[in-house]
Each structure stands twice: as C-alpha cells, then as structure tokens.
Amino acid sequence: MAKKTIRTGIVGAGFAATFHFESLQKVHSTNVEVEGVFAIDAGQAAGYAKERGIRAYDSLDALIDKVDVVHVCTPPVAHEPIAVAALERDKFAIVEKPLTGYFGDGSDEFNGDTFPKTDALDHSLASIQRMLAAEKKSKGQILYAENWVYAPSVQKEREIIEKTGAQILWIHGEEAHSGSHAHTYAFWKFSGGGVMIGKGCHPLTAALYLKRVEGKARTGKPIKPKAVSAHTHAITRLAGFRDEGHIRCDYHDIDDFSLMHVVFEDGTIADIFASDIILGGIHNWLEVAANNHRSICNINPNTAMQTYNPVETNFKDIYVVEKTGTKQGWSNPSPDEDFFTGYHQEMEAFYGTIAYGDQPESTSSLAADAISTIYSAYVSAEKQGAEVPVNTF
Numbered sequence: 531m532a533k534k535t536i537r538t539g540i541v542g543a544g545f546a547a548t549f550h551f552e553s554l555q556k557v558h559s560t561n562v563e564v565e566g567v568f569a570i571d572a573g574q575a576a577g578y579a580k581e582r583g584i585r586a587y588d589s590l591d592a593l594i595d596k597v598d599v600v601h602v603c604t605p606p607v608a609h610e611p612i613a614v615a616a617l618e619r620d621k622f623a624i625v626e627k628p629l630t631g632y633f634g635d636g637s638d639e640f641n642g643d644t645f646p647k648t649d650a651l652d653h654s655l656a657s658i659q660r661m662l663a664a665e666k667k668s669k670g671q672i673l674y675a676e677n678w679v680y681a682p683s684v685q686k687e688r689e690i691i692e693k694t695g696a697q698i699l700w701i702h703g704e705e706a707h708s709g710s711h712a713h714t715y716a717f718w719k720f721s722g723g724g725v726m727i728g729k730g731c732h733p734l735t736a737a738l739y740l741k742r743v744e745g746k747a748r749t750g751k752p753i754k755p756k757a758v759s760a761h762t763h764a765i766t767r768l769a770g771f772r773d774e775g776h777i778r779c780d781y782h783d784i785d786d787f788s789l790m791h792v793v794f795e796d797g798t799i800a801d802i803f804a805s806d807i808i809l810g811g812i813h814n815w816l817e818v819a820a821n822n823h824r825s826i827c828n829i830n831p832n833t834a835m836q837t838y839n840p841v842e843t844n845f846k847d848i849y850v851v852e853k854t855g856t857k858q859g860w861s862n863p864s865p866d867e868d869f870f871t872g873y874h875q876e877m878e879a880f881y882g883t884i885a886y887g888d889q890p891e892s893t894s895s896l897a898a899d900a901i902s903t904i905y906s907a908y909v910s911a912e913k914q915g916a917e918v919p920v921n922t923f
C-alpha cells in the first residue's frame with residue numbers, strides 16, 4: 531500500500547512542541563509534512579519555525595485550514611478552544627495532557643488554594659462534554675497524547691494482561707521530579723491545578739488504561755473507576771521549607787505533592803503518587819499486582835544502561851536523563867529516552883489513525899475519565915480525603 535501524506539500543524543513552540551517535532555521524524559507508516567507552527571509568543575514561534583525550516587503562522591485559523599491534524603502543545607488552559615477549532619473544521623487534534631480542566635473564574639481574586647473545588651469538578655466535566663460533543667460532530671478525532679499508554683513497558687504489560695486473562699488487584703504508580711520548567715505551571719489559572727493533575731495524570735491514565743484492557747480482554751467490557759479519595763500538599767510553600775536550590779519552589783497557588791486512592795467498579799484499587807519534590811532525575815514507574823503475575827514498569831529511570839563517571843565535566847556534552855542534578859558517580863543514562871517514554875510509539879500510532887483509520891489506544895474517553903477522576907480527587911482532598919464518586923465517559 532502506498533504511504534499516505536498527512537499535513538501537520540503545531541500549536542505552541544515550547545518544550546512539548548519540541549519533542550512532538552522530534553517524534554514526527556520517527557513516523558514511518560506515513561509521510562508527514564509539517565506545514566507550520568502557531569504560538570501566542572510570536573517571537574518564540576518564529577525561532578521554532580526557522581530552526582526547523584517550517585512556516586510561522588500569525589493566525590491559528592489560517593494554520594488549521596492548511597492541515598489535516600493539529601498538535602495542541604500549549605498550556606492546558608488553551609487545549610479545549612484549539613482542539614474544538616480543529617474538530618469544527620473536520621481536522622484531527624493531538625492534544626497534550628491533561629486533556630482539559632478548570633482554570634478559574636477569570637477574576638483577579640481567583641486563588642487555586644481556596645476556591646471551592648466542586649466548581650473545578652463541575653466546570654471540567656462541562657469542558658469534557660463540549661470537547662466530546664465537538665468530536666462526535668467532526669470527521670476528525672481527539673488523539674490524547676498520553677505517552678504512558680504507549681511506553682513499551684506499559685504495552686508489554688497490556689500483552690501480559692490480554693494473553694493471560696490477568697485480574698489486576700492493585701496498581702501502584704508515580705510520576706515525580708524536582709519541578710516543571712514552564713513558568714505558567716505555577717498558576718492554577720493556566721495549569722488547572724498542581725502536581726495532582728500535571729504529573730498525576732500520567733500514571734493515573736496508564737492505570738485506567740490497563741483496567742480497561744483487563745475488562746475488555748476477559749468480558750469485552752472496560753473496567754472503570756468508581757470513586758477516589760485524595761490528599762494534596764504544598765510542601766515547598768511551607769513556612770519552614772529550606773530552599774537549597776535543588777527543588778523548584780516558586781509555585782503560586784498549586785499543590786506539589788499528591789496521593790490519589792482510586793477504587794474501580796470491580797472493587798480493585800490503584801494508588802497514584804505525584805510530586806515535585808523528588809531529586810535524582812525524573813521518577814516514572816507503575817507496578818501492577820495481579821492475581822497471576824506482578825510487573826514493575828520502569829519508564830524512567832530504567833537499567834537499560836548504568837554508567838559510572840568519576841568527573842562531572844567528562845559528561846558536559848552528554849545528555850544523561852531528564853532532570854538529573856549531577857552526572858558524576860553512578861547514573862542510568864537513557865540510551866533513547868523518548869523511546870522508553872513512549873513518544874515515538876504514540877506518534878506512529880496517531881498517524882496510523884489519521885492516515886489509515888487505525889483504532890487509537892489513547893482516546894478522548896480515556897482522557898475524560900482521567901480528568902474526571904482528578905477533579906473528583908481535588909474535591910476529596912478539600913474534604914481531607916473523604917471518598918468522592920467518579921463520573922466516567
């Protein structure tokens with residue numbers, strides 16, 4: 531079969547837009563023509579475009595009109611309007627995590643620490659519904675860029691669950707590091723919350739995905755979350771926190787530590803940690819305790835490579851692993867970090883859907899369940915961990 535050609539537009543020109551572009555170079559099933567980029571920061575978009583030999587657009591609509599798919603690589607506050615604009619023109623939208631959320635009431639007084647969290651739950655559910663309605667009407671689709679779903683260790687676990695008919699009893703997972711780089715991340719009004727949504731969405735979505743896989747493999751019906759209880763903390767904003775320069779600590783009104791305890795409709799459970807207070811490089815892992823096996827999916831770090839370096843400066847030009855503070859001593863360099871993280875596989879799969887109609891693994895419905903669980907978790911945290919029901923889609 532001849533390869534199809536897909537025309538691509540990138541929205542946003544920061545960190546995510548960079549790894550999206552790199553992953554596009556690894557798509558083999560489809561010819562990808564990157565038409566251009568649009569970002570609110572026109573200077574940043576111009577630099578991004580020049581470096582990659584693509585065009586910088588000064589209007590989102592003009593870019594959407596020229597392409598088959600839009601990569602939504604902006605802060606979460608802009609995900610819904612950009613994705614809906616693409617869907618309304620029958621284009622696909624690859625949407626970065628988290629799918630959507632609640633970004634406050636627009637007032638100067640809005641404060642993420644103190645506003646009633648049921649507002650966040652109600653508004654985020656309404657946002658999800660608007661996005662799903664736009665998708666339903668469109669010839670395009672939302673492809674949810676949750677790379678954990680495509681990480682090779684999580685896909686290997688999918689195979690084990692499907693082929694052995696495993697029942698997952700408990701999932702235990704975490705995403706943590708020493709703080710996100712994006713300036714906007716510090717503010718609820720741009721990020722829609724703190725670490726519980728920003729990082730917690732990754733292991734949570736992988737856990738929700740694997741329970742769906744389990745249900746579909748054994749009975750044809752996905753197993754969904756039923757209730758959640760949660761705690762959040764702002765450790766780096768404690769009056770007594772002692773800043774030694776290793777951990778980001780300029781957050782405005784968001785949590786930097788969270789724990790979600792999810793109960794599924796079959797009574798089994800998942801415990802998901804997320805934090806911005808961990809040194810030693812990014813820590814992304816998911817443990818699955820099943821009735822017939824146990825797996826520890828080490829996304830990052832993993833032991834594909836272990837290196838001892840006696841002198842820091844020896845490695846001055848060598849990338850080791852995301853967010854590591856030092857390259858001296860023992861480390862776990864990732865020989866291909868984007869591969870272990872699932873970025874390449876995710877992009878290949880999405881272009882398979884756009885070009886050839888393949889069924890995606892990471893769908894809007896999975897994304898919607900993750901967002902719904904997280905905002906129910908924020909309501910729970912406000913009630914000191916009381917259990918809160920979860921709506922599913």
Ligand SMILES: NC(=O)c1ccc[n+]([C@@H]2O[C@H](COP(=O)([O-])OP(=O)(O)OC[C@H]3O[C@@H](n4cnc5c(N)ncnc54)[C@H](O)[C@@H]3O)[C@@H](O)[C@H]2O)c1
Binds near residue numbers: 542543569574628
């Ligand atoms: N999957 C992952 O591993 C991963 C990693 C990092 C970030 N992300 C996600 O990617 C998204 C972007 O994060 P980032 O780290 O790249 O942020 P960033 O601050 O590095 O870049 C954001 C870009 O979006 C542009 N922008 C902001 N508002 C816009 C709007 N309304 N319209 C058009 N452009 C706009 C900015 O000009 C900037 O170029 C977030 O949703 C984040 O959660 C995902």
